[in-house]
Amino acid sequence: MTAAAFRQNPLFSRWRPIDAARPAMSASWWQWVASTDSLTARLMVAGGEKPFRVRLLHQGVGWPRQDEAQALGIGAKRYAWLREVALCLDETPWVVARSVAPLTQLKGQRLESLGERSLGSWLFRQPGLVRGPLEATKQPPHFISVNGIDGSCAWGRRSVFYHGGLSLLVQEYFLGAMADDLGLPSR
Numbered sequence: 001m002t003a004a005a006f007r008q009n010p011l012f013s014r015w016r017p018i019d020a021a022r023p024a025m026s027a028s029w030w031q032w033v034a035s036t037d038s039l040t041a042r043l044m045v046a047g048g049e050k051p052f053r054v055r056l057l058h059q060g061v062g063w064p065r066q067d068e069a070q071a072l073g074i075g076a077k078r079y080a081w082l083r084e085v086a087l088c089l090d091e092t093p094w095v096v097a098r099s100v101a102p103l104t105q106l107k108g109q110r111l112e113s114l115g116e117r118s119l120g121s122w123l124f125r126q127p128g129l130v131r132g133p134l135e136a137t138k139q140p141p142h143f144i145s146v147n148g149i150d151g152s153c154a155w156g157r158r159s160v161f162y163h164g165g166l167s168l169l170v171q172e173y174f175l176g177a178m179a180d181d182l183g184l185p186s187r
């Protein structure tokens with residue numbers, strides 16, 4: 001098999017369209033992974049009385065990973081704005097997320113001043129927001145261990161949001177702690 005065919009083979013590639021992942025996914029996880037409205041809002045509802053908090057793990061300028069650059073349609077050696085957060089209920093990370101935007105496309109959105117406010121609460125207020133197709137993965141994110149977050153990953157998903165001239169890749173990973181707290185299956 002050629003390298004290109006290997007990458008495109010849904011059995012081997014890290015990301016695949018969510019419809020292709022659906023047979024391996026329980027109905028309860030499908031409700032989360034395939035949802036297209038704000039995940040922040042959904043987590044707050046599911047958490048009930050538990051306080052919701054965005055924990056900022058890392059934010060700054062850097063290079064995107066190769067699969068991220070591909071998803072954004074940019075070269076891997078183009079600088080990007082990177083943001084990694086844990087979405088916590090009662091201080092327990094339920095979801096970790098990594099967002100990537102080409103630096104040249106940032107024009108006064110002041111995303112860097114979001115801090116521990118949710119990106120979703122800004123994003124879903126933007127008029128004319130378009131969300132690209134969702135893809136899913138079973139592979140855990142590379143940045144969990146770096147941040148000492150304990151947890152297996154049930155599912156990961158990603159999509160690109162388009163707003164004005166900005167493309168913003170948002171990757172979200174649902175952690176085992178969320179599955180345990182909500183009584184969801186492992187996949």
Ligand SMILES: C=C(O[C@@H]1C=C(C(=O)O)C=C[C@H]1O)C(=O)O
Nearest residue numbers: 038039040085097117118119120
């Ligand atoms: C995209 C959303 O925003 C959430 C908040 C994020 C952040 O603050 O960095 C990152 C990913 C999301 O899970 C959403 O709520 O759907």
